[in-house]
Amino acid sequence: MRRRTWLKVGLGSAIAFAVAGGMVATVRPGLEGGRLSRGAREVLRAVSLGVLDGSLPPASDRRDAELLAQIDRLEQYIGGLPPAVRAELSQLLAILASPAGRVTFAGLDAPWGEASVEQVQASLESMRHSRLLLRRQAYQALRDLTAGSYFSQPIAWGVMGYPGPTDL
Template sequence: MKRRGFLKLGVGAAVVIGVAGAGVALIKPGLVDGKLGPGARNVMRAAAQAVLSDLLPPPGAARDAALALQLDRLDAFIAGLPAPTRKELSDALGLLATAAGRYALVGLSSPWATATLYEVHEALNAMRVSTSDTKQQIYHALRDLNAVAFFNAPDNWRSVGYPGPVQIP
């Protein structure tokens, strides 16, 4: 096959994957009634564990409670985003919640709900250093959304040594 053939094949595959991904995202959006849907909750829960791993309690009931609270904070933060941003986020999370999207964009073969912390760390790191702008944007979205929701809560400030805002007389 010649170079032109490879280019045509690449463009064709990208179009097919894009259309399929958009179709899946329309059928199963990441956000349902403005909140994380079941698939998106799995994505964000796994990402939260990887992004905030050292800041969360050890595995067990306390960690599960902290992650549930983190997902509630994410819902509240996402609700305050502009509608077009919520739509893009919903599409992206809907695609990431599918097996094809998870594997193609994140490189994660295990489902989000059963992936180990190590697998998610490795997948996120691969996205971070990827030459693909799309993969880097998805990495930054997963990381930044979790960081903003976590560090915006005054209850979490102590865990990083932040005493809170200084009162100006």
């Protein structure tokens, strides 16, 4: 294929993703009334497991409680973002929560709630190293939101060996 053909395919794909994302987001948005939809919570739970693997407590009731707290922190953080950013994030979460978006955009065959940590991590890595800028940006947004909201909490500082701020 020639370069011009690749550019046309890339542009066509980007337009198709944008149209499909807009349609999905209007039908079932990722944020409903400023709160995460059920699908968005499932996506962010799986992404949190993938990004924070090794930082969370081992599988137990404590881990489940920590994940619920993580999703609540994410929801609170997202609520404080500017409206335009929340709208874009709502579209991204809506796309990822839909089966078609999960498979085509994230490259994840299993539903988010059933996917293993390894499957989610492989999906995130494929987004991270994608040729499509949109997929790389989605990866960065998901990773930054997840890691930032988790590691900003004093409960996570011990995992990193950070004793906390010093008293002046």
